[in-house]
Amino acid sequence: MIDRQRLADLRAAEDQLFLDLHPRSAEQAARARGPLLAGVPMPWMTRWPGAFPVFAASATGARLVDADGLEYVDLCLGDTGAMTGHALPQVAEAVARQAAAGITTMLPSQDAVWVGEELARRFGLPTWQLAMSATDANRFVLRFARHLTGRPRIAVMDWCYHGTVDETLAVLDEGRVVPRPGALGPQVDVVTTTAVVPFNDLDALDRRLAEGDVACLLMEPALTNIGIVLPDDGYLDGVREVTRRHDVLLVIDETHTLCAGPGGCTSAWGLDPDFVVVGKPIGGGVPSAAYGMTAEIADRLAGPMLGHEIDVAGVGGTLTANALALAAIRATLSTCLREEDFAVAVPLAQRFTDGVAGVIEKHALPWHVQRLGCRAEYWFCPPPRDGAAAAAAVDDDLEGFMHLWALNRGVLLTPFHNMALFSPHHTEADVDGHTEVFGEAVQALVG
Structure with a gap:
């Protein structure tokens, strides 16, 4: 027209x-x-x-x-x-105070426990870790999922977006998994790392997970970065049933869907994931992200997290969870969102x-x-x-x-x-x- x-x-x-x-x-x-x-x-x-x-x-x-x-x-x-x-005044003031008291020490700060407790209250998952970006948080969770399940692949929704995580830059082309158009220099063929299923298609999800090689499904509760695509009635309940039946961990990425409310769609829609990832706005503009997990997952990860080689496990970063970011998150979540x-x-x-x-x-x-x-x-x-x-x-x-x-x-x-x-x-x-x-x-x- x-x-x-x-x-x-x-x-x-x-x-x-x-x-x-x-x-x-x-x-x-x-x-x-x-x-x-x-x-x-x-x-x-x-x-x-x-x-x-x-x-x-x-x-x-x-x-x-x-x-x-x-x-x-x-x-x-x-x-x-x-x-x-x-330019939130409360965040600017908190950042200025913390900057004067030290920005990064590689030690927990006084704000760390408060942030963990607040995220647990909002999203309903009891145990949390920090990251510098939602991309990092997603990457860490995928490592945890492969470790916990012993399975090599992750599953995502067709035309999803989860930052610059290599495994997620994949789409379907006539049923075949291929690199997403525009993805530069994939480290490996995504068909070896990733299963892709259409959003709002429970049958396709069930068929793919039945193959038994998928560690986790990483998804937004509503697609956002290709435009808002809302779930059909009952779809997310079906996703949870299918993932549980196939022993696949469910990871909900709330980085964009936090727009649904203080605890994102997880709280607003009563979702029951194994992991939740959230980033972007929680620091009021200061780079920060977090990922939460169930008590069962936290218990299963307790051993590796206390291991002597956790610093080379591919999870974390020298500036991650720095005192400045935690001060910003506390100032933001106590007064905003x-x-x-x-x-x-x-x-x-x-x-x-x-x-x-x-x-x-x-x-x-x-x-x-x-x-x-x-x-x-x-x-x-x-x-x-x-x-x-x-x-x-x-x-x-x-x-x-x-x-x-x-x-x-x-x-x-x-x-x-x-x-x-x-x-x-x-x-x-x-x-x-x-x-x-x-x-x-x-x-x-x-x-």
Whole structure:
């Protein structure tokens, strides 16, 4: 229903407007092309719309200011890393205090026990360990699962995302396990490490786990990084039954789905995993992550954890669980990501969903908008039930135009997909501003 020539013409105009609006970012980008690979400190920063990334100057609450002094309503929030809002005073104060008292000592800090107890309260799993990122936490849990079961493979959902864990960068291609498109330099053929099954397909999961070589299933309770794909009614209960029947450990990655509430989907939906992984927002922006486990798993791991060679077991890191990160986590979890915070953020996400749905309905487009807690995303298709259908619906040209249109009008969306995230710092006016910008973009497209 979209005229592709019209889309191309509109995109060209937006590209020029972007250049006109961002001369200082252009200067910084040109300077960065020498010392930084691809002109950015981390590869995915090239995914932002426009000829170069906007360079950030400051971010506070739900606002971001760029190098050209332009202010944005930030609906990206560091792709969940700043879901609490930017520059939290309580985190800044805790970090400053701890920095003055020592950042890393390789010893437990006074905040460590509090953090473990709070994570146990929120997620219902009694025993925890810390990591620097959810990628690390996932990697460590996969090692534990293989050790505990003696099985070589892990299972993931088709088109999942669990950070940069090698074993998870796999998809299905006509039933065959292959590297995910874009995965650089896989260390081994993923068919030797990974089983892949479609989301929302219990029969496929049952058949694959019946082969008896899978140590654990690592999954999000709802797919997020390919767009929000929600579980069918009863699906997650079925996953737990199937994994138990085949003696496969269930690992729930809540790094993105923490948007569902203080204990993520695990608490909100009454899930019963063997491990939970959570990262990104728990440190209020300071790099940190954690993984929890049942008492049974903790008991089975007690021997190896106290072994003389645990420092070379492939689990941990010199700066992991440093005092600065633990101080940040305690400051964050004691004042943020609480029921009262979600009571503000979730209705804003619902308002966003309603506004976008209204525009879609007005123009009779075959699009859809989906919400999970304080996170919402729109699709250029009806709602998919699995990752492959979601991936097939990606429209890079249309997505890039919509993102650039919004950015040029002061609204930041997550660059990889059409995700908007809400914090208690956002307002109804912020949501309505996006609805207006979204409506103008659609009107310009359809004429």
